[in-house]
Amino acid sequence: MSNNSKEDWLYTISPKHKLINFNFKEIWKYKDLLFLFVKRDVITLYKQTILGPLWYLIQPLFTSIIFTLIFNKLADIPPGDGIHPFLFNLSGITAWNYFKECLVGTSDTFKKNENIFGKVYFPRVIMPMSVIVSNLLKFGIQLLVFVGFYLFFSFFTDKSNNAIPKISLIAFPILVLYMGLLGLGLGMIISSMTTKYRDLSFLVQFGVQLLMYGSAVMYPLSYFKEKLPNYYWLIEWNPIAIIIETFREMTLGIGSLDVSKLIYVTIISIVVFLIGLVIFNKTEKSFIDTI
Amino acid sequence: MNNDVILKAENISKQYRLGTIGTGTISHDLNRWWNKIRGKEDPFLKIGERNDRSAKGKSDYVWALKDINFEVRRGEVLGIIGKNGAGKSTLLKILSRVTGPTTGNIKTRGRIASLLEVGTGFHPEMTGRENIFLNGAILGMTKAEVSLKLNEIVSFSGCERYIDTPVKRYSSGMKVRLAFAVAAHLEPDILVVDEVLAVGDAEFQKKAIGKMQDISQGEGRTVLFVSHDMNAISKLTKRAVVLANGSVSYQGPTDKAITEYLNEFKTKKAIVEWESIEDAPGNEYAKLKSASIVDENNKLKSKFNITDDIYINVEYWDLNLDYNNTAIIHLINEMGQTLFASNEFVAPNWLDFHSQTKSIIKSKCKIPGNLLAEGVFSILVAVGNYNPEIIHLIKKDLLSFEIYDHTSGEGVRGPYVGKWPGMMRPMLHWEIEKKDIIE
Numbered sequence: 001m002s003n004n005s006k007e008d009w010l011y012t013i014s015p016k017h018k019l020i021n022f023n024f025k026e027i028w029k030y031k032d033l034l035f036l037f038v039k040r041d042v043i044t045l046y047k048q049t050i051l052g053p054l055w056y057l058i059q060p061l062f063t064s065i066i067f068t069l070i071f072n073k074l075a076d077i078p079p080g081d082g083i084h085p086f087l088f089n090l091s092g093i094t095a096w097n098y099f100k101e102c103l104v105g106t107s108d109t110f111k112k113n114e115n116i117f118g119k120v121y122f123p124r125v126i127m128p129m130s131v132i133v134s135n136l137l138k139f140g141i142q143l144l145v146f147v148g149f150y151l152f153f154s155f156f157t158d159k160s161n162n163a164i165p166k167i168s169l170i171a172f173p174i175l176v177l178y179m180g181l182l183g184l185g186l187g188m189i190i191s192s193m194t195t196k197y198r199d200l201s202f203l204v205q206f207g208v209q210l211l212m213y214g215s216a217v218m219y220p221l222s223y224f225k226e227k228l229p230n231y232y233w234l235i236e237w238n239p240i241a242i243i244i245e246t247f248r249e250m251t252l253g254i255g256s257l258d259v260s261k262l263i264y265v266t267i268i269s270i271v272v273f274l275i276g277l278v279i280f281n282k283t284e285k286s287f288i289d290t291i
Numbered sequence: 292m293n294n295d296v297i298l299k300a301e302n303i304s305k306q307y308r309l310g311t312i313g314t315g316t317i318s319h320d321l322n323r324w325w326n327k328i329r330g331k332e333d334p335f336l337k338i339g340e341r342n343d344r345s346a347k348g349k350s351d352y353v354w355a356l357k358d359i360n361f362e363v364r365r366g367e368v369l370g371i372i373g374k375n376g377a378g379k380s381t382l383l384k385i386l387s388r389v390t391g392p393t394t395g396n397i398k399t400r401g402r403i404a405s406l407l408e409v410g411t412g413f414h415p416e417m418t419g420r421e422n423i424f425l426n427g428a429i430l431g432m433t434k435a436e437v438s439l440k441l442n443e444i445v446s447f448s449g450c451e452r453y454i455d456t457p458v459k460r461y462s463s464g465m466k467v468r469l470a471f472a473v474a475a476h477l478e479p480d481i482l483v484v485d486e487v488l489a490v491g492d493a494e495f496q497k498k499a500i501g502k503m504q505d506i507s508q509g510e511g512r513t514v515l516f517v518s519h520d521m522n523a524i525s526k527l528t529k530r531a532v533v534l535a536n537g538s539v540s541y542q543g544p545t546d547k548a549i550t551e552y553l554n555e556f557k558t559k560k561a562i563v564e565w566e567s568i569e570d571a572p573g574n575e576y577a578k579l580k581s582a583s584i585v586d587e588n589n590k591l592k593s594k595f596n597i598t599d600d601i602y603i604n605v606e607y608w609d610l611n612l613d614y615n616n617t618a619i620i621h622l623i624n625e626m627g628q629t630l631f632a633s634n635e636f637v638a639p640n641w642l643d644f645h646s647q648t649k650s651i652i653k654s655k656c657k658i659p660g661n662l663l664a665e666g667v668f669s670i671l672v673a674v675g676n677y678n679p680e681i682i683h684l685i686k687k688d689l690l691s692f693e694i695y696d697h698t699s700g701e702g703v704r705g706p707y708v709g710k711w712p713g714m715m716r717p718m719l720h721w722e723i724e725k726k727d728i729i730e
Contacts, residue, residue: 011399013386048416
């Protein structure tokens, strides 16, 4: 009898923890919370702005215009045969933005939610996951814009005749998944580390900027290799550069699709995500004491 | 009947590092990690001191909680009381899984939801209705559960009219009402409540306490209730745990726990004095010199028989040449309720003593015997002036004394020895008339 009652505890709060103590059942129970956080992020982001959700579109469009002016017109980077440079830049920026927003949005999870985390318990990972999902909506809208311009350039101009989607486009959701995993994983690592040492939050601010230049957003990988072969190793194994290059290959039909590199990206994404999860898990138990 | 225990805390301890987090942290972290990979115990767990806020310690590490043990039965409302910094909030944080314990563990048979601070996660830009859903979900309800109770929640909060208005337009009282309404409709197995009743107006507090009573009694929910409000504690709980400096100092029936807690507070002081005018509390208009409690023979005393007259002396430097200063005392009972306040200015010759020269004023107030009930009382002393209303100094809990009843019939209770109700025990005047019934 006493043996029996020892075992039927619902759960135990204790200082020991497993490396990954991920309670999927619990997370599933809190799925409504995830959607409510997404809803909150979406409906409150542009409250009391005049242009509202139009901001979703303005930012990538203007960035693309500037990039086209600077990198293609001024610096003469060729976007590839028969592709309009604006379309080239828009595709890179659309993909890059999703990763960036995921990374930046999750990298201050603990600091930003200190108040709410300090008072109630829910699976903490809901918070960064909700960021990924709400960014997915944003990404979807930006993708629609990209498709709109894509159709415009293909049918109404003769500057993008070579822009033909490849059959590999069906693997597009997987690419998005990788971006989400990488952004979430890195974001969770950074947010966990910053609870104790704030240095990393400064790194994120300009690190993301630097990373963009190393991620083939405004140039094709092949062009980099041709011009700066000695430095190619710097970006050759950057998973984001590979993802963006693949994204362009799928949608615009330019660039290279290297299966071995994609396998590498798969492994990296999963590893980064798992490391993030482990560190996040370790931190969530006691971060409130150190933040 | 082991199964009746729904929550069990075993040797819960929590260590905190004092001071700022800096380079010291990283070296300690490395040290910890080095010991951990060699399979050794964390070296910093051996050090650390009892958590006494006022005493300066030697160690950088402090035990906010040390070896806490208690059990809660299903359907029980357990009170947790203790001074500021005794570890109540830390314990609640561990219970509600906001932070983990350093050692020990808590076993539970039910879902714990906490009401640590209401309104968690309210977003100012969202409407009341949207916030109800969000807040409910944060507290662990599903969308369907909230929808089911939406009407109930809205009407309990009394904010029907504003329910589709962004919360940022709410008054702070309305926010609290709405938040409490959501939390009160939670249905966890164990509810942890911390000080929420200290908010809202009197009407809402009454409603909140009523709801708490319903939850604990009617619905048979297990509740852990933390509060400074001894009134609420004694109304809602039958058993309580007293925390002092991070450990359990008493565990048992609520009324005894409250006495224990209050005793801890009140080191009975019959006199407080300040040597020099520089150290004394006050401002350029008045400084307190001393305050004391004496009996009719001017002897310092902190224990009085219920029939004794009690005299309170307040001595102060009166430096106010603009207005007439007055000494003020408040008499406060164990529950923290002010029984009465009295002012020096009721003295008929009060005006003769003030606003003329800088002086030392000594005023004496008589509290007649046969007025107060048995118990421990604390005295608040203040000096100020009315018209304009300025308080120059105010000292809470400055003095305290105890009243006991050792009478053999001459007190209010007469020869009766049982429990005598009432916060006061004045000897009132009774008149009797008699008419014989003629049959």
